[in-house]
Amino acid sequence: MANKKFVTFFFFLVLLIVPFVFIATAAPGRIRGMEVYCRSRCRGRCAKAGFQDRCLKYCGICCRQCKCVPSGTFGNKHQCPCYRDKLSSKGKPKCP
Template sequence: MKLHTTTTTMALLLLLLLASSSLQVAMAGSDFCDGKCKVRCSKASRHDDCLRYCGVCCASCNCVPSGTAGNKDECPCYRDMTTGQGTRKRPKCP
C-alpha cells in the first residue's frame, strides 16, 4: 500500500510541475503577442476584432508580420490560417 501512495504522489507532483511550466510558457508568449498585435492592429477599423484574431494567430504561430498590413510572407503559418471551409474560407489572421 505504501508503494502505491508514493507512486501516486510522485505522479501528481510530476503533473503539477508540467502544468506550471506550460503555464509559464503561455504567459511568456502573451507579452510578445500583445505587443506585436498592438502594432499590427493600430490602424484597423475594427480594432478589438483585429486584436482578438491576431492574438489567436500569434499564439498558434509565434509570429506576427511586421507593419500594420501586408508582409504576411514573413510568417507563413500566420498567412495560411483560415476560417470556415469550402467557398466561405477566408484568411483568419489580420
C-alpha cells in the first residue's frame, strides 16, 4: 500500500516538474532569436544614422517591444505601426 502511494506521489511530482523544464529550455532560444533579429535589422536601419550608437539603442528597444523593424534606413514606418506610434516623453517619435 505504501509503495502505491509513493508511485502515485512520484508520478504527480513528475507531471508538475516536466512542463517547467520545457518552458525553461525553450524560452531562451526565442529570446536569443529575437535579439539576433533585432540586432541585424537595426544595423541595417541605422547604417546611415549620424549618431549610430543612439540609433541602435532606441531601435533595439522598439524592436524588442514591437517585434518588427521597418525596412530601409529611413521612412517605411507604415510597415510596423507599433514602431511608428511609439513616442518619447517629449512627444516626439521614439523609434528611428
